[in-house]
Structure formats: structure tokens, C-alpha cells
Amino acid sequence: MPSSERGSEGLPVGGALRVMGSETEYGIHAPATPGANATYLSSQVIAAYAKLTRERLHASPGAGWDYTDETPLRDARGWSVRRNQAHPDLLTDLEPVLTAEGVALAHGPSELELDGDQEPALMNLVLGNGARLYVDHAHPEYSSPEVTNPLDAVLWDSAGDAVVLTAVRALSSDSERGPINLYKNNTDGKGASYGSHENYLVPRAVPFTDLVRGLTPFFVTRQLVCGAGRVGIGQDGRTPGYQVSQRADFFEAEVGLETTMRRPIINTRDEPHALADKYRRLHVIVGDANCSHVANYLKFGTTALVLSLIEAGAAPEIEVHEPVGAMHRLSHDTDLRETVRLLDGRRLTGLEVQWMYLEAAAKLAADAGVAAEHGGDGHTAMVLRLWERALTDLDADLDAAAGYVEWAAKRRVLEGYRARDGLDWNDARLGLIDIQWSDVRPERGLASRLIAKGSLERLVEDRDIARAAIDPPSDTRAWFRGKSIQRFPANVASASWDSVVFSPPGSYRLQRVPTREPLRGTRALTEPLFEGHKDIQGFLDALLGERHT
Amino acid sequence: MAGQEQKSSQSRDENEDVDPGTPAPAPAAPQASEATEGVDDLLDEIDGVLESNAEEFVRGFVQKGGQ
Numbered sequence: 001m002p003s004s005e006r007g008s009e010g011l012p013v014g015g016a017l018r019v020m021g022s023e024t025e026y027g028i029h030a031p032a033t034p035g036a037n038a039t040y041l042s043s044q045v046i047a048a049y050a051k052l053t054r055e056r057l058h059a060s061p062g063a064g065w066d067y068t069d070e071t072p073l074r075d076a077r078g079w080s081v082r083r084n085q086a087h088p089d090l091l092t093d094l095e096p097v098l099t100a101e102g103v104a105l106a107h108g109p110s111e112l113e114l115d116g117d118q119e120p121a122l123m124n125l126v127l128g129n130g131a132r133l134y135v136d137h138a139h140p141e142y143s144s145p146e147v148t149n150p151l152d153a154v155l156w157d158s159a160g161d162a163v164v165l166t167a168v169r170a171l172s173s174d175s176e177r178g179p180i181n182l183y184k185n186n187t188d189g190k191g192a193s194y195g196s197h198e199n200y201l202v203p204r205a206v207p208f209t210d211l212v213r214g215l216t217p218f219f220v221t222r223q224l225v226c227g228a229g230r231v232g233i234g235q236d237g238r239t240p241g242y243q244v245s246q247r248a249d250f251f252e253a254e255v256g257l258e259t260t261m262r263r264p265i266i267n268t269r270d271e272p273h274a275l276a277d278k279y280r281r282l283h284v285i286v287g288d289a290n291c292s293h294v295a296n297y298l299k300f301g302t303t304a305l306v307l308s309l310i311e312a313g314a315a316p317e318i319e320v321h322e323p324v325g326a327m328h329r330l331s332h333d334t335d336l337r338e339t340v341r342l343l344d345g346r347r348l349t350g351l352e353v354q355w356m357y358l359e360a361a362a363k364l365a366a367d368a369g370v371a372a373e374h375g376g377d378g379h380t381a382m383v384l385r386l387w388e389r390a391l392t393d394l395d396a397d398l399d400a401a402a403g404y405v406e407w408a409a410k411r412r413v414l415e416g417y418r419a420r421d422g423l424d425w426n427d428a429r430l431g432l433i434d435i436q437w438s439d440v441r442p443e444r445g446l447a448s449r450l451i452a453k454g455s456l457e458r459l460v461e462d463r464d465i466a467r468a469a470i471d472p473p474s475d476t477r478a479w480f481r482g483k484s485i486q487r488f489p490a491n492v493a494s495a496s497w498d499s500v501v502f503s504p505p506g507s508y509r510l511q512r513v514p515t516r517e518p519l520r521g522t523r524a525l526t527e528p529l530f531e532g533h534k535d536i537q538g539f540l541d542a543l544l545g546e547r548h549t
Numbered sequence: 550m551a552g553q554e555q556k557s558s559q560s561r562d563e564n565e566d567v568d569p570g571t572p573a574p575a576p577a578a579p580q581a582s583e584a585t586e587g588v589d590d591l592l593d594e595i596d597g598v599l600e601s602n603a604e605e606f607v608r609g610f611v612q613k614g615g616q
Contacts, residue, residue, distance in 0.1 A: 023616075025615045025616060027610070027612050028612070029609070029610055031606070031609060034609050038612070038613050136615060136616065137613065137614070137615040137616065138612070138613035138614075138615065139612075139613070139615045141615075187612070188610050188611055188612035189607070189610070190611060190612075191614075192611070192612040192613060192614040192615075193614060193615070194612060194613075194614065194615025194616065195615055195616040197616065259616040260614060260615065260616055285616065412588060413588075413591065413592070413595065416588045416589070416591065416592045417592060420589070420592060427603075428603040428604040428606075428607045428608075429599070429603045431603070431607040432599060432600055432603040432606055432607050433595070433599070435606070435607065435610050436598075436599060436600060443598065444598055446595055446598070449594060449595065449598065450591070453591070453594065455587065455591060
């Protein structure tokens with residue numbers, strides 16, 4: 001048994017383990033107040049969750065949510081502390097400068113006050129599970145904490161649905177405005193799209209051109225496995241019909257920086273939120289938001305495998321002719337017969353391209369020893385198995401695929417209605433089913449109903465999702481971030497992906513702890529610190545004082 | 550919500566133990582065939598929770614673009 005090689009991240013290479021995370025922008029709808037400002041509505045979702053969190057923490061002894069010393073607003077942006085003020089374990093050799101994207105937890109007491117007529121906009125929140133909940137453009141967005149494997153990616157992404165559901169419940173009784181409902185989808189069917197993004201940590205040494213070459217054919221075809229299905233063809237959905245992907249029609253470029261217009265298949269945003277000379281953060285914007293656990297799992301798992309292929313120089317050597325058009329065509333053909341033309345002249349179906357990637361990934365994983373029964377990495381084997389099952393079923397048994405492939409599951413319901421009630425594709429009831437599919441309320445959301453009924457496969461249990469909405473993953477820096485917020489809510493001035501800023505009691509000086517190594521700050525590394533120091537002063541003394549020893 | 554607990558196709562521990570050096574064909578989702586037979590059943594259930602005015606709801610679901 002070859003012992004698995006470890007990469008610069010410290011995780012076994014060649015398989016599906018990798019630092020990753022998700023971002024979900026939820027569709028937002030207040031049916032009783034049509035025309036309400038979506039940014040304002042989104043801020044109400046954030047504020048409602050902040051209020052609930054504050055109440056919950058108040059309820060636990062010794063864990064107050066006290067902002068009284070926080071005025072005026074402490075915006076972390078542009079502010080920095082001397083590098084010798086942080087724990088050596090967490091300190092990096094980069095100058096600690098807060099990014100412009102500082103994630104403020106505390107906006108001062110007035111901004112958390114929900115009573116009265118003046119409800120100010122609360123735009124940003126860092127949660128005790130290490131996630132970020134905020135307003136992005138005109139949608140509430142949940143960015144999951146960093147995890148190391150696709151199953152945890154599904155768990156902490158689903159935790160976001162649980163988090164926003166809590167806010168939806170709290171807001172449902174507002175008699176004036178009426179309820180605010182949220183949808184885990186990507187389009188309103190009228191021309192607007194909003195994203196669900198994935199992030200993967202990739203060694204900086206991997207040339208970006210290799211990523212573009214290796215990922216493009218994969219992303220063009222990945223939708224067949226991971227697509228969430230959509231009623232209507234074209235960005236505005238004007239052409240009646242059904243397609244594989246929510247997002248495909250909104251992509252208009254091959255490579256680029258934009259995320260809101262002329263969206264590219266490969267996004268070049270280079271914001272590592274980590275040691276910039278060591279890592280890049282691959283920002284993937286091409287995916288659909290998934291309600292199906294298996295589809296979501298395969299979205300993260302297969303992409304992680306393909307990144308391992310690229311790093312190993314083992315990705316299939318194919319190039320798709322006109323990938324943007326190819327992606328649209330594949331999405332529009334739910335019979336899966338559509339082909340893409342390769343630059344070498346071959347024509348392959350989307351599934352054939354996926355098979356090429358699967359076979360290469362299985363070989364690499366076998367060579368690396370990460371998919372082995374004993375001594376494997378504990379995750380890669382399952383990704384390969386479920387990926388193969390999906391391709392096999394999509395090839396030969398769409399009914400079986402409808403048990404977990406999201407677009408196939410949605411199509412089964414839609415076709416059922418069409419057959420029973422004789423509906424055309426432009427019938428409003430089918431459009432309604434498409435939207436309501438992703439309602440985050442489990443009693444309303446059709447995908448949730450199917451999961452509860454057992455006709456859409458479940459991968460993670462509700463009790464585990466509920467726990468992930470509260471607690472951070474243990475094996476990344478999200479643990480330090482989340483535990484700091486849980487334990488010392490009154491003394492965390494702000495936090496971001498790569499820092500936690502403490503405000504010691506009785507002091508105006510902030511103490512910034514950089515967390516630029518995503519695999520430091522784990523439970524194994526920092527739990528003794530939390531266990532050994534129950535009060536903030538002792539904790540900070542131990543955290544910051546060790547540098548003096 | 551209790552109903553959501555009833556179906557546990559795979560637990561996390563089981564998942565971590567599965568082998569597949571070379572991926573073996575996985576069993577079809579156990580629910581698939583039942584679900585096919587039960588499409589009518591499914592539609593009946595969905596009928597019960599669909600928003601009442603489809604036309605109005607779909608027209609009113611207007612989003613601003615995002616990322």
C-alpha cells in the first residue's frame with residue numbers, strides 16, 4: 001500500500017480531499033409586498049438571524065452578546081496591528097493588513113436593534129459555525145466555512161439552508177410586510193441570474209492555463225450530473241421547454257473576471273484569502289445551486305478530483321470547440337444525445353466527456369492509493385462510486401437517475417404534471433413547480449418534500465445539518481473562527497476568512513490574529529487554548545503572550 | 550419534519566468504509582423503482598402544497614441579478 005503523498009495543503013493528493021467551500025445567493029421573495037427593495041429585504045434576513053443568535057447566546061450563561069463598548073462602528077478595513085501581537089501558530093510572514101473585504105461581525109448596537117420603525121440595514125455577519133452571512137448585491141448570501149472534503153461541503157452548504165430557514169421563520173409573522181421567502185435557485189426565469197459558487201484551494205504552482213485547459217471540457221459537461229433543471233430556454237426563459245441547468249444560458253464567455261455580466265466558464269478572480277504566494281482560490285461560478293444532496297456532493301467531489309488530475313498533469317487532453325455554445329446546447333438536450341466537437345475533430349456526447357474524466361480520476365486515485373479500501377483517504381472511493389453510478393444511470397436508466405440527479409428528478413415531476421393535466425411547457429403551473437422546487441421551507445419546498453418522502457436520495461441527516469448550522473468544521477481554520485465567536489461573542493470585533501480580530505475588555509486596542517493557513521487553527525491545534533482559558537483575558541494572554549516566551 | 554428522518558439511505562460511517570479501488574457499479578437508489586410507481590402519489594402530494602395562484606406567483610417572482 002503506497003502511503004499517500006501529502007500536498008502543500010497537508011492533505012493527501014490525487015483524490016477528492018481539498019480545502020473547499022460554497023457560496024449560495026438565495027432568491028428572495030416577499031409576496032405580500034411586491035416591488036419591495038430586494039437589498040432591504042435581504043438585510044432583514046441577516047438582521048433576523050443576528051437577533052436570534054444574540055438571543056441564543058444570551059441564554060447561555062457567560063456568553064453575552066454585548067456591543068456596548070463597540071461604538072463607534074469598528075470597521076476593520078484599513079486597520080492593522082503589529083505582527084508580533086499574534087500567536088506564532090497562526091501568524092504568517094505576511095504583513096497583516098486587513099482586506100477591503102473585512103467581514104464585520106459587530107456593527108454597533110444600534111444596527112442590531114430590530115425594534116421600532118427604523119430598521120437599519122445589517123449587511124454582514126460571521127457565524128459561530130465559521131460561515132459568513134451577508135447581503136451580496138440584492139440577495140442574502142451564505143458562504144460556508146472552509147471544509148476539506150465533499151461530504152462536509154454538502155453538510156455545511158445545507159447548514160446555510162437551515163440558517164436562512166431560521167430567519168424565514170422569524171420573519172414570517174410580520175403582519176405589515178408579510179413573509180420573506182427564500183429560494184435556493186439561480187434564476188427568476190425572466191433574465192436575472194444569481195450564483196451559487198464553489199471555491200477550491202489550489203497550489204499557486206499550478207499554471208492557470210492548465211486549469212483553464214483541464215476544467216473547460218469538464219465544466220461544459222458537468223451540468224449533466226449536477227444540473228438542477230430549469231423550465232424555459234434562454235436567459236429570459238421565453239422559449240418554452242425544459243433544460244438541464246439553471247445557469248448554463250447565462251454564460252457568455254470562456255475565461256474572464258466578471259461574475260455578474262458576460263459571465264465566464266472559468267472565472268479569474270484571484271483573491272486567495274490565504275497565503276498568496278502559496279495558494280490560489282479557484283472561484284467556480286458555473287454551477288447550479290443544488291437541493292439534491294447527491295448532485296451537490298458530486299459537484300464538489302468530481303471537481304476536486306479533476307483539480308487533482310490537473311495538478312498531476314493527468315487530465316484528459318481534449319479541447320472543446322466553442323465551449324460556451326456547447327454548454328448551452330448540452331443543457332437544452334435532456335435526451336443527452338447532443339455532442340460537442342473537439343478541436344481534434346472528434347464528436348463526443350457530454351456523457352462521454354464525463355466518462356473520460358471519471359476514468360482518468362479513477363486511475364490517478366488508484367495510483368495515489370487514495371481510493372483504496374484500506375489506507376485510502378476515506379472520501380475519494382465514494383465520489384468515484386457515485387459518479388460512475390450517475391453516468392451509468394444517465395446512459396441507460398433515467399428513472400433510476402431521477403432518484404438523485406436533480407434535473408432528472410425535477411423533470412419527472414414536471415412530466416408527471418404534463419401527462420396528467422395535459423400542460424404545455426409554458427403553463428404557469430410548471431413555472432411555479434420550478435421555483436417552488438427550491439423553497440427553503442421544508443413543508444413548501446418540493447425537493448424537500450421528495451427527500452422526506454424518500455424519492456430523492458438523502459446523503460446527510462437533518463440532525464447533522466442542524467449541528468453544522470451551529471458548529472464549525474473541526475479540521476480547518478473555520479474552527480478557530482467559529483469557536484472564537486461562540487466563546488467570546490462580545491470580544492470578537494470582526495472576522496474574515498483570514499483573520500479574527502479580538503477586542504480585549506477594557507482596551508481600545510484591537511488584537512488581530514491572522515489565519516492565512518487554511519489548515520491551521522483546527523480543533524486539534526487550538527482546542528487546548530479554548531479549554532484552558534474560559535475567560536477572554538486569559539485566552540488572549542495565552543494566545544498573544546506566548547510570543548514573549 | 551419527523552418524516553425527513555425516516556429515510557436514511559447511507560450514513561456517513563458507511564460511506565467512509567466503502568471500498569472501490571476501481572469503482573464498482575453501485576446499486577441503484579433503492580427508492581427509484583418505488584418512486585417511479587409512485588409518481589401519481591407524488592403529484593397528489595405536491596398538489597397539496599403548491600402556491601395557490603400559479604400565474605400570479607410566477608409573474609411576481611422577480612429577482613435582481615447577482616453574481
